Amino acid sequence: MIQQILILQGDITQLEVDAIVNAANSSLLGGGGVDGAIHRAAGRESLEECRQLKGCETGEAKITKGYNLPAKWVIHTVGPVWEGGNYGEDELLASCYRHSLTLAEEYQIKTIAFPAISTGVYRFPMERASKIAITEVNKFLHNHNSLKQIIFVCFNQSAYDSYQRVMQEITES
Numbered sequence: 001m002i003q004q005i006l007i008l009q010g011d012i013t014q015l016e017v018d019a020i021v022n023a024a025n026s027s028l029l030g031g032g033g034v035d036g037a038i039h040r041a042a043g044r045e046s047l048e049e050c051r052q053l054k055g056c057e058t059g060e061a062k063i064t065k066g067y068n069l070p071a072k073w074v075i076h077t078v079g080p081v082w083e084g085g086n087y088g089e090d091e092l093l094a095s096c097y098r099h100s101l102t103l104a105e106e107y108q109i110k111t112i113a114f115p116a117i118s119t120g121v122y123r124f125p126m127e128r129a130s131k132i133a134i135t136e137v138n139k140f141l142h143n144h145n146s147l148k149q150i151i152f153v154c155f156n157q158s159a160y161d162s163y164q165r166v167m168q169e170i171t172e173s
């Protein structure tokens with residue numbers, strides 16, 4: 001099966017994909033940033049379903065239906081708060097991508113979109129986060145072939161530039 005990685009700039013809540021990933025917090029009860037946007041767009045039932053999940057650990061992921069979103073599923077993952085880089089942040093962020101992709105495979109998801117997890121309120125440096133994101137997705141695609149399309153959704157131009165730069169570096173190395 002042909003697999004494709006795309007980098008787009010835009011609002012993840014608008015995408016018609018099988019699943020979008022939410023950069024949530026451990027309560028899974030909503031917040032600001034992309035989490036707030038996803039909950040607003042998905043609607044009240046989504047929050048109800050999240051409430052039943054009883055939270056999520058950092059680096060792990062849980063799934064709910066998409067409700068009013070164009071996406072069929074939402075995979076909620078909890079990224080690490082950036083504390084300077086010596087507190088296991090890189091590994092925890094990598095774990096978010098791995099757990100999200102594993103869940104996607106379990107649910108036979110073919111197309112999935114990721115925001116830049118942890119790079120907003122949680123302050124993870126964009127360049128470093130995008131390198132981890134692209135590396136983990138590449139590794140996963142190397143060993144699994146169920147996913148068809150992975151989209152990295154960048155909310156602004158500097159995030160988009162960072163993903164493009166890192167993708168080029170990784171492809172050329």
Ligand code: AR6
Pocket residue numbers: 010011012013023024025030031032033034035036037079115116117118119120121122123124153154155156159
């Ligand atoms: N579509 C795509 N990307 C977006 C969107 C959107 N609609 N909105 C923001 N981003 P953040 P975090 C980008 O802060 O750092 C919440 O309160 C944004 O520019 O949403 O993991 C949660 O409840 C940034 O690059 O998530 C947690 O408490 C990226 O998404 C906490 O924030 C992630 O920014 C999680 O912090």
